[in-house]
Amino acid sequence: MDIQHVCILGAGTLGTRIAFQSALSGFQVKVYDIHEKSFELSKKMIEKIAKSLVSSQIYTAEDIQLALNRLSYTLNDQEAVNQADIISESVTEDIEIKRKVWTRMGEIAPEKTIFTTNTSYLLPSSLASFTGRPEKFCAFHFHDVFYSRVVDIMPHPGTNMELIPILQDFGRRLNQVPVYVRKENHGYIFNAMLLSFLGAAGKLLVNQVATIEDIDLSWKVNFHVPMGPFAILDQIGLDTAWHVTHQLPDANSQAFAALLKTYIDTGKLGEKTGEGFYKYTSK
Numbered sequence: 001m002d003i004q005h006v007c008i009l010g011a012g013t014l015g016t017r018i019a020f021q022s023a024l025s026g027f028q029v030k031v032y033d034i035h036e037k038s039f040e041l042s043k044k045m046i047e048k049i050a051k052s053l054v055s056s057q058i059y060t061a062e063d064i065q066l067a068l069n070r071l072s073y074t075l076n077d078q079e080a081v082n083q084a085d086i087i088s089e090s091v092t093e094d095i096e097i098k099r100k101v102w103t104r105m106g107e108i109a110p111e112k113t114i115f116t117t118n119t120s121y122l123l124p125s126s127l128a129s130f131t132g133r134p135e136k137f138c139a140f141h142f143h144d145v146f147y148s149r150v151v152d153i154m155p156h157p158g159t160n161m162e163l164i165p166i167l168q169d170f171g172r173r174l175n176q177v178p179v180y181v182r183k184e185n186h187g188y189i190f191n192a193m194l195l196s197f198l199g200a201a202g203k204l205l206v207n208q209v210a211t212i213e214d215i216d217l218s219w220k221v222n223f224h225v226p227m228g229p230f231a232i233l234d235q236i237g238l239d240t241a242w243h244v245t246h247q248l249p250d251a252n253s254q255a256f257a258a259l260l261k262t263y264i265d266t267g268k269l270g271e272k273t274g275e276g277f278y279k280y281t282s283k
Ligand SMILES: NC(=O)c1ccc[n+]([C@@H]2O[C@H](COP(=O)([O-])OP(=O)(O)OC[C@H]3O[C@@H](n4cnc5c(N)ncnc54)[C@H](O)[C@@H]3O)[C@@H](O)[C@H]2O)c1
Pocket: 009, 010, 011, 012, 013, 014, 015, 032, 033, 034, 035, 038, 089, 090, 091, 092, 093, 094, 097, 101, 118, 119, 120, 121, 141, 142, 143, 144, 235, 236, 237, 239, 240
């Protein structure tokens, strides 16, 4: 199958990144969201990523401009999917929202369209029947897109296996390293490990064993890496982290979810709002 037109559902942290990389890879991209405000944030995010890609000499300013010409935003879902060869869904990590979105896509998307979800933690089988075409539905899960370039391909038992090589090829064209997850698993491969790591950091914090800064410092210095668990959470988005954490039944996860909620309630969602556990300036 020749993929040319990509539809992105959700113009947030990940939808924006997937959309921008798709446009940089030469695809025509339409981004749909229900909130116009998301488009403004998305454009700012792209500007920031573009600056770093140009200064790292990964793309030229001309490549960026050509990519931007291939990318457009719309509040009209029908317009977003009209020509789509593939949908990559990155709406809020909430099963009811995703089920509604997929029900609607099943009704309005062309027959040819491949359906993929970028869910971090839900199983594709919990969404598949809502699409009305479960055989065309598969999890296709990105990490950070530009820095962490693994894309998980995780079918559910009803996925037509002919989709797998198509998605592997599409993933490579998006400059990602495709990884095949042969059995449905919450959190795929990397996120399943990451969840334990971030949960352990949350447990240290809610039990007042150490401060945010010292927990991050301990990880960074030992592993010679630029970010510790709380900086990673800021990058993921504290709202997205909450959607996963509050579903875990153990007392430490519940206490950590309650702490995350206090940040969310004051608008501190992490890097995307300029403040989470840490403060971020444009500099
Ligand atoms: N943040 C990450 O690091 C990360 C990494 C991999 C996967 N994901 C997954 O990607 C998805 C999106 O996460 P995010 O961090 O980008 O969230 P986000 O909150 O930054 O963005 C979600 C976007 O979805 C939009 N939205 C909500 N309901 C909608 C609807 N009915 N139709 C269209 N748009 C709608 C919101 O307006 C918002 O712009 C989630 O499933 C998440 O688990 C996130």
